[in-house]
Amino acid sequence: MAALHLTQQNFSQTVEGGGVVLVDFWAAWCGPCRMIAPVVDQVAAQLEGRAKVGKVNVDEEEELARKFGILSIPTLIVFKDGKPVDKMVGVPQDAKEALVRLVEKHL
Numbered sequence: 001m002a003a004l005h006l007t008q009q010n011f012s013q014t015v016e017g018g019g020v021v022l023v024d025f026w027a028a029w030c031g032p033c034r035m036i037a038p039v040v041d042q043v044a045a046q047l048e049g050r051a052k053v054g055k056v057n058v059d060e061e062e063e064l065a066r067k068f069g070i071l072s073i074p075t076l077i078v079f080k081d082g083k084p085v086d087k088m089v090g091v092p093q094d095a096k097e098a099l100v101r102l103v104e105k106h107l
Contacts, residue, residue: 003044004054016082020051020106025075027059032091033074039095051103080106
């Protein structure tokens with residue numbers, strides 16, 4: 001399962017609907033974002049049924065990026081019951097394991 005494409009229209013419903021959601025704030029021109037994109041999809045598949053995973057294109061959804069203070073990308077934020085509870089900026093060495101750990105500690 002690939003990550004959900006999040007927009008201003010579906011963000012609240014997806015993220016504030018309860019549970020744990022990992023959101024990847026990215027842009028097409030961002031090299032590190034392109035590096036971590038397949039990893040985010042793998043994490044979405046691994047956590048399917050336990051957590052949701054979505055992506056926000058900061059160029060298309062500037063208001064969402066502003067709302068969450070996104071200054072560097074990729075920024076990955078874990079939301080629990082609609083509130084941001086954890087964050088990772090950049091691409092760590094062990095990206096997949098790091099993202100799974102980031103999300104699992106809030107499940």
